[in-house]
Amino acid sequence: MPGLLFNLTEKHSVANCFIAELRNINVQKDRMRFRRNLERIGEVLAYELSRTLRYKEAEIETPLGAAVTALPSQRIVLGTILRAGLPLHQGLLNYFDHADNAFVSAYRRQHKDGSFTIQLDYISTPDLGNSVLILADPMLATGASVNLALKEMMRFGVPATVHIVTVIASVAGIEAVRSQHPEAHIWAGAIDEELTAKAYIVPGLGDAGDLAYGEKR
Numbered sequence: 001m002p003g004l005l006f007n008l009t010e011k012h013s014v015a016n017c018f019i020a021e022l023r024n025i026n027v028q029k030d031r032m033r034f035r036r037n038l039e040r041i042g043e044v045l046a047y048e049l050s051r052t053l054r055y056k057e058a059e060i061e062t063p064l065g066a067a068v069t070a071l072p073s074q075r076i077v078l079g080t081i082l083r084a085g086l087p088l089h090q091g092l093l094n095y096f097d098h099a100d101n102a103f104v105s106a107y108r109r110q111h112k113d114g115s116f117t118i119q120l121d122y123i124s125t126p127d128l129g130n131s132v133l134i135l136a137d138p139m140l141a142t143g144a145s146v147n148l149a150l151k152e153m154m155r156f157g158v159p160a161t162v163h164i165v166t167v168i169a170s171v172a173g174i175e176a177v178r179s180q181h182p183e184a185h186i187w188a189g190a191i192d193e194e195l196t197a198k199a200y201i202v203p204g205l206g207d208a209g210d211l212a213y214g215e216k217r
Contacts, residue, residue, distance in 0.1 A: 003185040035087040042091020084209035129157030140169035143176030
């Protein structure tokens, strides 16, 4: 059964303000605000995603008695692709604060002809077997980084459910992930139609990693 595709901007909410500021070339000059807006989108998408989890009833002791509430019953692992994914990861962690965490180091290796390959350096992860894996990558452009990260992460156990959380996705990136992981659920802040020859999303927002932490050499 194909995974869910959630586009946050299809529902009018205050999250539109956060995405607008992330895209705004003038607001982008404030790195702290850029990182905070990535974090905010992570928080909003964490809430939306939480509606799809399994829950079980638990009795909580209060100073005046007992209250019955429903709490998530599955083990959650929050994964992120370094470095741009860190603020988005933090937003997810703010809400899924009992989750385990995984980190993937991956980057684009540019070739002289303008093409690129994805280089993966290392993975730090707990056992993923039968977990709910939530992988954060703020820009889902070609989908190559996410596909490679998921392929390598599966060596550490097969999750019960896979969720991809991104701020801006391209149509091509979504299709690429769906081609290899049709069961994965994709949670996007916004979806853009165009992907350039150099694999940049248009209108997009630019390089999320550089905008959050400064240009890399």
